Amino acid sequence: MYRGREGQWAWMLHRLSGLAILAYFLIHVISISLFMFGEQAYMALHTTYELPIFSLGLIAVTAGVVYHSLNGLRIIMMDFTGMGVLYQRQMFWGVLGLTLLATAYTAFIVIGRLLGGEG
Amino acid sequence: MIRARTYTDAQQQAHSNAELNWWIFMRISGLVLVFLVLGHIYMTFIQVSEADATYIAVVNKLQQPAWKLYDWTILTLSMLHGVNGARYSIEDYVRSRPNRAWVKTIFYTVAAVIFTLGTVGLFSI
Numbered sequence: 124m125y126r127g128r129e130g131q132w133a134w135m136l137h138r139l140s141g142l143a144i145l146a147y148f149l150i151h152v153i154s155i156s157l158f159m160f161g162e163q164a165y166m167a168l169h170t171t172y173e174l175p176i177f178s179l180g181l182i183a184v185t186a187g188v189v190y191h192s193l194n195g196l197r198i199i200m201m202d203f204t205g206m207g208v209l210y211q212r213q214m215f216w217g218v219l220g221l222t223l224l225a226t227a228y229t230a231f232i233v234i235g236r237l238l239g240g241e242g
Numbered sequence: 243m244i245r246a247r248t249y250t251d252a253q254q255q256a257h258s259n260a261e262l263n264w265w266i267f268m269r270i271s272g273l274v275l276v277f278l279v280l281g282h283i284y285m286t287f288i289q290v291s292e293a294d295a296t297y298i299a300v301v302n303k304l305q306q307p308a309w310k311l312y313d314w315t316i317l318t319l320s321m322l323h324g325v326n327g328a329r330y331s332i333e334d335y336v337r338s339r340p341n342r343a344w345v346k347t348i349f350y351t352v353a354a355v356i357f358t359l360g361t362v363g364l365f366s367i
Contacts, residue, residue, distance in 0.1 A: 138327075138331060141324070141327045141328075142327070142328065142331060144324070145324035145325075145327065145328055148320055148321075148324060149324075149352075149353070149356050152317065152356050152357075152359065152360040153356060153359065155300070155360070155363065156359045156360055156362075156363035158297055158300050158301065158363065159362070159363045159366050162297040162298075165297045165300070166296070166297055169295070169296070169297075172292065172293070173293045177292075178291075178292065181287055181292060184283075185283055185287070185288075188279055188280065188283060189280070192272075192275075192276040192279070192280060195272040195273075195276065196273075196276065198269075198272075199269050199272070199273065202248055202249060202252070202269065203248070203249060208248075229287075229288055232288055233287075233288070236291055
């Protein structure tokens, strides 16, 4: 199930998205922790986050997290139920479809807000 | 590193109790994090603009103990889940023993420092 075809792609995407989320998470914690050093230190960095490129970047973060979450549920189903193993291919396409849907929704809301000039 | 299809496989493949416990931990923490992290992303990025996370907004939010607990739970579970996931990757791709040892040492140290920073930050308000 982890060799070839859907299972292997699911596994590879799971690992890649996991490492990417971890990298984002570590930087996110450092950045948020800046509020310990007062408003100036915090806002100095956070005003740059208002650039549209960061909002677009967050859409990618959302896509990664949604994929990792849903595929994680798929893994749990495979590990604990026979049905999960039987339908792991179909579930992979389901995971991809739902990820695309959630990403499209996020992009719709966020890009709409950007175009509306609300940052 | 366990490559199991079922819980029974995992039990047989685990070299130690610790390894089996991490395998179980990844599944349980993952299940909890699905709700916590997706909720966090929705509340701070989709429902409102992330530009709204100003200094004052962050300080106001963290004055409430419930949010402190929510954020600290996310911080702790993601840190353990993420660092253990990265450990699987390190064990898979860093083949030589000495390299693996120092890559892990540096990585764990960095993660521990960032976890401390986050915890101190959360409870400093």
